Amino acid sequence: MLPFSAIDLSCSAVKALSYEPPGSRLDGWLAHTLAAGFLSDGGPLGRYSYLMADPVAHAELTYDDPRETTAFLAEVTAAITPDNEMPKIGDTPTPPFTGGLVGMATFELGLRLEAMKRRPFRIAGRKAWPELTVLCYPAVLVFDHHRQTLAAIGRGATSAEAVAACDRLIDLYEGTPASAVVSGGFLDEPLCLETPDGVHEDKVAALIQQIHAGDLFQANLARGWTGRLRRGVRPGAVMAALHAAGPAPFGGFLGLDERFVVSNSPERFIRLDADGRLETRPIKGTRPRGRTAGEDKDLAVELSASEKDRAENLMIVDLMRHDLSRVADVGSVIVPALHVLESYPNVHHLVSTVTGRLQTDKTAADVISATFPPGSISGAPKVQAMKVIHEMEAARGPYCGSLFFIDAGGAMDSNVLIRTLAMERDQAGRWNIRACAGGGIVADSVPRAERIETETKLSLIKGVLEG
Template sequence: MRRVAILTAPWREPVWALAPFRDEPYACALMSGGQGGRWSYLLRAPDKTFSLTAADASDPFAALADLLGAHQPSHPDGPPFQGGVVGLASYELGDRIEALGLARSDWPDLVCALYPALLAFDHHARQVLAVGRGVSESDAEAQARAALAWLDAPTAAHPEPKGPLCPDLAADDPAVYETAVAEVVERILAGEIFQANIARAWTGRLAPGADPFDLFTRLRGQSPAPFAAYLRLPGRAVVSNSPERFLKVGADGAIETKPIKGTRPRDRDPARDLALAAELLASDKDRAENLMIVDLMRNDLARVSPPGSVRAPDLFRIESFANVHHLVSTVTARLAPGRGIADLLRATFPPGSITGAPKVQAMKVIAELEPPRGPYCGSLFWVGHDGALDSSVLIRTVALVEDAGGWRVEARAGAGIVADSDPRAERLETQAKIAAIRRALTESLE
């Protein structure tokens, strides 16, 4: 039985606590944002890691279960996450669940790291908790003290760039995207699918001297999101500003997912902004699109839940973010006895909100119309030793790869296509969704 120790420290902004480790492989920040967000986490120096590429035939879900090991109790006075695994699941991990023959990106299907300690930032109490685990109380306390020392680490000089981080950011041809949308509508009308999420890409390079952490801090300052995250890997980084939860699981096995379907842009005029939110709430098209994904998620969760335990207690709620209004529903369930987090991920990945319905056929259609997605529309998640989980859908996310010329940048935004979708309107929706990332990459600081 491993022990847990918790030490406290005065409040520190979590972004700047991460700054000294910005270039360190497996340094990770999971950030709450917006109203009601309570906990942010900083993790580094994992005990173990694994990275599974398409060429590796290992079972990724078995590898995750092995890395986690047996359930261990959590501290009753601690944060929801008290150490365990952080994982990055690329969209193409889904090909290991349904053999679709998906082309692979140059990203691993699954990367996981096991952390013995973390810093938890309580935004409500304005306090920092250092959490450590060990085979004895003294070992656990030593881990917690080591994590507490991260707050005092010196930060190397790195002037914050004032100009555009990515002055050459370029979007895919709008006409090509509209043609893809029109093709999906035809395939829906022909009865092949009911819905598919089709995305387009923006690509470029970071300016000399800029790095992924600069983008993370800009996004955090300009457009905080409930599932913002920074993950540094060897030669790669993910910067996410996601508003969407994939799956949340309590230590008691209670499951919640909150799929997003339906979008309207925000407006600076308060009256017009309210009218756009009301229009979204009243839209039969958007409600039908949302309900299709709710049904899909209910079906996925039923695979690992006792009969009758899957419910949809909250449908079609408006949630507003810096650039868009979204239509969000909630689905709940419970893990069946003998089922764990690895079983749940195998049953539900990739998230239904970014695939379509029926899920497998929608993924086939997506693969015909898009290059491999990599991290985009995958998930970033944590799993605690007590069996708890929280995870995001990696939308509003930038994938960065380091090469001899610096950092390559790719961001994507998509829209759910249904029978009455208008290609131009769907293209404009992608532009509304990418707006915060585009602004952070291409505009100068005032």
């Protein structure tokens, strides 16, 4: 691996391939060294999917690392500059990601950023997970769902290096076998619930009392499930099955040797365009999909009309307006969409959109430092909600963190790691997994309803894992 200071991404090269959906070789692709990807549903928010592997640089900010997050990010983003050449793919727009950095931040990075009491995240008592991981990929496969095209983009210090990076990735992809997607049933036994139903409802009730006492307005309270994949089942099979069962606009995965994160997230955290436009899309408000068309419509109407869910959403919109204002031009932060209904395979959600324009002296690294963790999965006020979460939950790890990319030219996009699995391989070669689901608790929350909401949100993942 190279030091990040030695990376040069200034030149680019593009080669076209025959199109196939990004799920076609997922199982095999995730078996490659430090494989990563962003998988969209091809809808209005998800035009592109990306696959990467074999990075040239890899850095981690571990639980016991004394470095400041800002210093770490400054180091790893040294090669990111608007002067880097931006490739063109025929007559289509340049995709947001053309090679560069991919990172994963755990929820606990937020505790570090706020100088709060911290704790490590572990699975099955093993070594603590890093709080921030960043890798540099000099080549990327770009799937354009709208035009149904596939291209490889390579980067390097010279045109020849860029072409070589492009060719290596193409060879790797063409040598990856097609996936035989299995619909589900990957566990030896059903998922094990960490927090029993009654205990979770008691925690919700206690949190409601704190809200009534004026300690805070809202906090996201989650609980976890654990399990283990059957012998011989790889993370790629799970990712492929999730993507096939219910693709989401902001899904993705990252392999870190003996660890994996796979996500089917419907939520964007922060997008930064090359021209400085910022966007965040917080989700607050959930209903299950109905068993019939009539029931489904009734549930959607109920959610859209719910004063409780709209108030919950508005609190987080105000929080995200504040967070974006820390790096945006004065007066540029607006809310172009509020309480919009969006429907996914197993849930309806209320989603709002907040936009702004980045200050000219700020970068993607500044955006991460100023806004993490996402407000929708912490609460309001954010720091006080994080303190409550710390008292009531185990460490979250990747759950409610973010998977992100920073393009060589400076653009960024990121998800909120909900509908997400953290996986770790044990000494016997078996993959231990942990999944979580939660919801925003406000003054008029009902403990039983909040508990049921966690089950609704986990239903797609649970169905795929348990078959």
